[in-house]
Amino acid sequence: MEGVQNLYNFLFEACNILRGPVSQDNFKDYITPILYFKRISDVYDEEIQAALDESGGDKEYASLPEQHRFVIPDGCHWIDIRERTENLGAAIVGAMRGIELANPDTLYGVLSVFSAQKWTDKKNLSDSKIRDLIEHLSTRRLGNKDYPADLMGDAYEVLLKKFADDSKAKAGEFYTPRPVVNLLIRILDPKPGETVYDPACGSGGMLIEAVHHMHHDNLCCGSIFGQEKNVVNAAIAKMNLFLHGASDFNVMQGDTLRSPKILQGSEIAKFDCVIANPPFSLEKWGATEWSSDKFSRNIWGTPSDSCGDYAWIQHMVKSMAPGNSRMAVVMPQGILFRGNEDGRIREKMIKSDLIEAIVTLGDKLFYGTGLSPCFLILRRMKPAERSARILMVDATKILTQKRAQNILSPEDVDHIYQLYLDYKDVEDYSKVVTLKEIEDKEFNLSPNRYINYHRETVRPYEEVKREFLEAIEAVKLAEQEFTRLIKN
Incomplete structure (x- = not known):
């Protein structure tokens, strides 16, 4: 952890250089691309050195494209920018554009989404400020040998979390608490060679945790998929995956509910593991188009346009492959008991017998939402003994209280994971319920309606x-x- 903290401090120092002319909300628009640019340049130099060592100093051999993960065209390396004396913002934008065009398959659209206008607006960011930023970042090498991908990615995540702390309201959009992600991935247990898909991938945290879980196995290559509506977050997800060492992944930018981009032919693509923390209770999400959805994702119905929760759930169910596929989705607890169209959809979902477990979580675990969350685990092929049954878990008391924000400690995560694994009745915490019992309670899925809680005997x-x-x-x-x- 020390290395992560040290690198984080170094990156945060870069933010402090921008403080003043640039508002905190915009830090990531600057730090992300320039960090990425520096990392690519340093990795390129490492590859040159390795090829020189291997070939006994053959420079021509060292500059061949096959020696490099990325092509850096002439004049577009970090060193070239460092040598410039004026119009540094425009030079950085030009270099990033050049690198992007030279690597159309891997970097297309990643760097150019960061506003050229922001970098070149000298009223906002003077050449001397950019010079300070370049010189600060130049004091360290940020190659793979200096900072392995995990460490680099972790420090960057701490930075994202810091941005989240500083602008609480917007933070929920792109940051799911790491322990929650860890818990969901442990439950889904993606295996090397299986595909993983997040239809609302934000800055890529869930996909990165999946790659970690598979121990960066070579079979992960080409099996990681995501879509994200926010242009900057989609670019951050790609960089975040790259910084964490994932090489071949497919993250698309676009509105998943209105125009899903990850398709097989004209159908929604199917995956072994589907995982997401979509935006809660999204308004104006596109109910009209959905009612005649050309991908037939409205399997159980069309939610109202004032709340898209069940649209996300149905999109994800439609994305589950036949066979052993499973899904985890974080939702506000309202989906467990709301009436009207949500209630009708929920009844059909329960009767489909895809739900394996429902877990309610405690409050103040997530940024920027007062809503207490829950998550659902769905499975195409439940074990026979779980057929027509659902495990209800009340984990609202399993958390560690902190001053501003509650957290799940590693012990809390282990506790909830064990309740899932045991799949049995535990007083105060869990109960296995039959679909008939749920029907008797009018298809309400709130665990606290079913679990047996310890009651103190009443004294005279x-x-x-x-x-x-x-x-x-x-x-x-x-x-x-x-x-x-x-x-x-």
Whole structure:
């Protein structure tokens, strides 16, 4: 962790250079691309050195494209920018554009989404500020040998979390607390060679955790997919995956509910693991188009345009492959009991018998939302003994309280994971419920309607009253004794 903290401090120092002319909300629009540009340049130099060592100093051999993950065209390297004396913003934009065009398959659209206008507006960001930023970042090499991908990515995630802390309202859009992500990935347990898809991937945290979980196995290559509506976040997800060492992944930018981009032919593509924390209760999400959706994602119905929660769930179910596929989705707890169209959709979802488990989480775990979340685990092929049954888990008390924000400690994550694995009745925490029992409760999915909670035995009134009066007498005597001591 020390290395992560050290690198994070270094990156945060870069933010401090921008402080003043640039508002905190915009830090990531600057730091992300320039960090990426520096990383690519340093990795390129490392590859040159490795090829020179291997070939006994053959420069021509070292500059061949096959020696490099990325092509850096002439004049577009970090060193070229460092040598410039004026119009540094325009030079950075030009270099990034050049690198992007030279690597159309891997970097197309990643760097150019960061506004050229922001970099070149000298009123906002003077050449001397950019010079300070370049010189600060130049004091360290940021290659793979200096900072392995995991460490680089982790420090960047801490930075994203810091941006999230600084602009709480917007943070929920792109940051899911890491322990929650870890828990969901452990439950889904993606195996090397399986495909993983996040239809609302934000800055890529869920996909990165999946790659970690598969220990960066070579079979992960080409099996990681995501879509993200926000242009900057989609670019951050690509960079974040790259910084974490994932090489071949497919992240598309666009509105998943209105125009899903990850398709097989004219159908929604199918995946082994589908995981997401979509925006909660999205308004104006596109109900009209959905009612006649050309991908037939409205399997159980069309939610109202004031709340898209069940549209996300249905999109994800439609994205599950036949066979052993499974899905995890974070949602506001309202989806468990809301009526009207949501209630009708929920009833059909329950009857489909895809739901394996429902877990409610405690409050203040997520940024920028007062809503207490829950998550659903769905599985195409449930084990026979879980057929027509759902595990209900109340994990609202399993958390560690912090001043501003509650967290799930590693022990909390283990506790919830164990409740899922055990799949049995545990007083105060979990209960396995049949679909018939759920139907009897009008298809309400709130775990606290089913779980047996420990109840204290009620003591007789007279006994409690006597103890209360005795306590009052004891307080009076103590007060008299205290007064006597003070006077003496």
